[in-house]
Ligand SMILES: NC(=O)C1=CN([C@@H]2O[C@H](COP(=O)(O)OP(=O)(O)OC[C@H]3O[C@@H](n4cnc5c(N)ncnc54)[C@H](OP(=O)(O)O)[C@@H]3O)[C@@H](O)[C@H]2O)C=CC1
């Protein structure tokens with residue numbers, strides 16, 4: 001399979017390694033310095049594009065792939081408000097796109113169990129829930145896309161919660177935000193070199209239930225993105241990473 005890498009930073013480089021190990025070929029690598037090479041003609045040399053760039057560049061990169069007719073895997077986070085518009089655009093263009101806030105198998109299992117856990121906790125309203133995410137200090141967006149997916153999974157399954165609210169915890173700002181009863185709090189922490197840690201915390205007066213995923217490195221995200229490229233290459237339409245997994249069987 002011929003792959004175009006849109007974004008050649010921490011993730012782009014790791015995806016390249018895994019793609020080569022799986023006998024794929026990299027035909028285009030785009031970073032900030034050579035963004036002018038991102039043309040329809042160059043994109044059409046690839047069977048699929050894998051997009052891990054920045055919140056500021058992801059939307060135009062998607063549009064370029066739609067116009068070129070190149071299927072695209074999108075891992076970039078920080079653009080969730082534009083998701084409905086991109087979904088619609090994908091339909092008009094009869095394009096192919098798979099989006100995931102997190103492509104690692106472990107996190108997708110975590111997403112699934114998070115929803116089940118929320119359903120169970122419905123019967124025990126004396127627990128309140130919050131989500132905590134920790135990432136490296138270069139991360140541009142907060143909360144993490146993964147934390148938003150977790151919060152949305154809770155909102156869909158836990159009565160009384162219908163919104164999330166993010167608080168970025170920093171040393172120079174007091175943590176005195178108020179949270180309404182209908183909100184799921186997402187606390188974001190930024191600590192050097194952390195690839196990604198997510199915890200769902202149900203707290204009551206008598207105990208705490210914690211459900212946690214810790215990424216040890218970025219390999220799981222990168223492998224998942226390559227698997228998504230292999231999966232979406234010959235499909236048409238808008239997909240979510242959840243469509244790749246069927247945990248019921
Ligand atoms: N869904 C998932 O499983 C995961 C998602 N992510 C997300 O992926 C994104 C990238 O993460 P990461 O690799 O760690 O970030 P990096 O900052 O390491 O890499 C981003 C890269 O994008 C490049 N870039 C800048 N402008 C453009 C452009 N116009 N077109 C293409 N590339 C461009 C940057 O180039 P330059 O270096 O020249 O500035 C940089 O190399 C983030 O949004 C992150 O949240 C991360 C891990 C897993």
Ligand SMILES: O=C(O)C1=N[C@H](C(=O)O)C[C@H](O)C1
Pocket residue numbers: 077101102135139140143144145146147195196197221
């Ligand atoms: O920026 C990162 O590094 C990561 N971003 C994704 C997110 O925002 O959820 C996925 C992963 O946690 C790493």
